[in-house]
Amino acid sequence: xxxxxxxxxxxxxxxxxxxxxxxxxxxxxxxxxxxxxxxxxxxxxxxxxxxxxxxxxxxxxxxxxxxxxxxxxxxxxxxxxxxxxxxxxxxxxxxxxxxxxxxxxxxxxxxxxx
Amino acid sequence: xxxxxxxxxxxxxxxxxxxxxxxxxxxxxxxxxxxxxxxxxxxxxxxxxxxxxxxxxxxxxxxxxxxxxxxxxxxxxxxxxxxxxxxxxxxxxxxxxxxxxxxxxxxxxxxxxx
Numbered sequence: 497x498x499x500x501x502x503x504x505x506x507x508x509x510x511x512x513x514x515x516x517x518x519x520x521x522x523x524x525x526x527x528x529x530x531x532x533x534x535x536x537x538x539x540x541x542x543x544x545x546x547x548x549x550x551x552x553x554x555x556x557x558x559x560x561x562x563x564x565x566x567x568x569x570x571x572x573x574x575x576x577x578x579x580x581x582x583x584x585x586x587x588x589x590x591x592x593x594x595x596x597x598x599x600x601x602x603x604x605x606x607x608x609x610x
Numbered sequence: 611x612x613x614x615x616x617x618x619x620x621x622x623x624x625x626x627x628x629x630x631x632x633x634x635x636x637x638x639x640x641x642x643x644x645x646x647x648x649x650x651x652x653x654x655x656x657x658x659x660x661x662x663x664x665x666x667x668x669x670x671x672x673x674x675x676x677x678x679x680x681x682x683x684x685x686x687x688x689x690x691x692x693x694x695x696x697x698x699x700x701x702x703x704x705x706x707x708x709x710x711x712x713x714x715x716x717x718x719x720x721x722x723x724x
Contacts, residue, residue, distance in 0.1 A: 500653075527710075529710075536717075537716055537717070538614075538616075538700050538715050538717050539654070539700070539714045541712060544709075544710075551709070552708065552709070554711075586654065588654075593710055594709055595642055595661075595704060595705070595706055595709055596642075597709075597710050598656065598659070598710075599710055599712065601646075601653040601654040601655075602653050603651075603652055603653040
């Protein structure tokens, strides 16, 4: 079975632009979470979605938004990009959002803002 | 609120020596604890997890970790380091208040010296 897939692999944007990152979960998984990993730091929780509803939001500005589609894939959108948004964006999927459910991470999308 | 502290952003060991990576957590309710490994330009791979069962947890690649409630610690160990263990290691916490939304430490970069 395929793991979590993310697209694109790499992306270069200019300050002020908007970006959309995509994630396809493992087949059968209904929850998708997004994390931002700035170089030299640990991943920071951004959003969690389950059955197309937002189940959690980290401490990120409103420029960050996400959604989950009926097929459980997800998009992360970032508006008005800042240099500080440059990071590896990780998507993780799980069967459910309960404590016992393991998350599986994708390879990430490397976003560079110039 | 949950948090994780990883002491030592860089650890170097000789091949064959003991690996000890430190993790202390803060959580107002019983936590679940995880260790992930990240190789360059890759996503996160689960090494092991503590889910309130046995306090000594064995993971993949010869790693293990011990949950010590009195010390709020979950240190990762491996008796004998291998060159292939060189990577970034992250400790993460979740609990019943957050489900499987993870809070990660800042990571420890492990170098193995031949």
